[in-house]
Amino acid sequence: MxxxxxxxxxxxxxxxxxxxxxxxxxxxxxxxxxxxxxxxxxxxxxxxxxxxxxxxxxxxxxxxxGGAIPTVTLIIGGNLLKGLRGSGIQTSLIIGIIIVRYVALPLAGVLIVKGVMKLGLVHSDPLYVFVLLFQYALPPVVNIATITQLFGAGEKECSVIMLWTYVLASVALTFWSAFFMWFVS
Structure with missing residues (x-):
């Protein structure tokens, strides 16, 4: 002791x-x-x-x-504008992040949700399961950009990553929405 x-x-x-x-x-x-x-x-x-x-x-x-949502929208716009200017991030790094974000993470989400359903921790309501799965396919949140701005580290890099993930979000979300709808039906 x-x-x-x-x-x-x-x-x-x-x-x-x-x-x-x-x-x-x-x-x-x-x-x-x-x-x-x-x-x-x-x-x-x-x-x-x-x-x-x-x-x-x-x-x-x-x-x-009530003013939080418009404020967050302005913050996203400002960060995406910074991303247009570029930051010297390697293209391979951006592609890697996008692959992890829009391919590996949703697939991991399917395995996790399916696993917890088999264990009986989540009931099998299709809408509930769809929402759980959909969370894995969403683009990065604005909190990441806010944190980088707060600490002044990696702002430009974060902006570039957010720009490209939001540009590809419409394609990825369409695909994953269709896949998840098929999965829960």
């Missing part, structure tokens, strides 16, 4: 190595706070329910949240 002093030193070393600013980013703190407000009944009564004294905060959140 380790003496308490050594254990404390080890824990302090771990906390010093962790970047707590990154771990407790505003979005994560907001998600944890929102979860707590929604799950804990006394807090829920104060913020969310009809006639709650602090319901104005919930209404304000809803109003601000």
């Amino acid at each position: 380790t003496p308490p002093g050594k254990m404390k030193d080890r824990i302090m070393k771990v906390f010093k190595k962790l970047n707590l600013k990154m771990i407790f980013a505003p979005s994560i703190v907001a998600a944890i706070g929102g979860f707590a407000i929604g799950v804990i009944p006394p807090i829920r009564k104060v913020f969310i329910e009809d006639g709650a004294p602090l319901r104005v905060i919930n209404d304000t959140d809803s109003l601000l949240g």
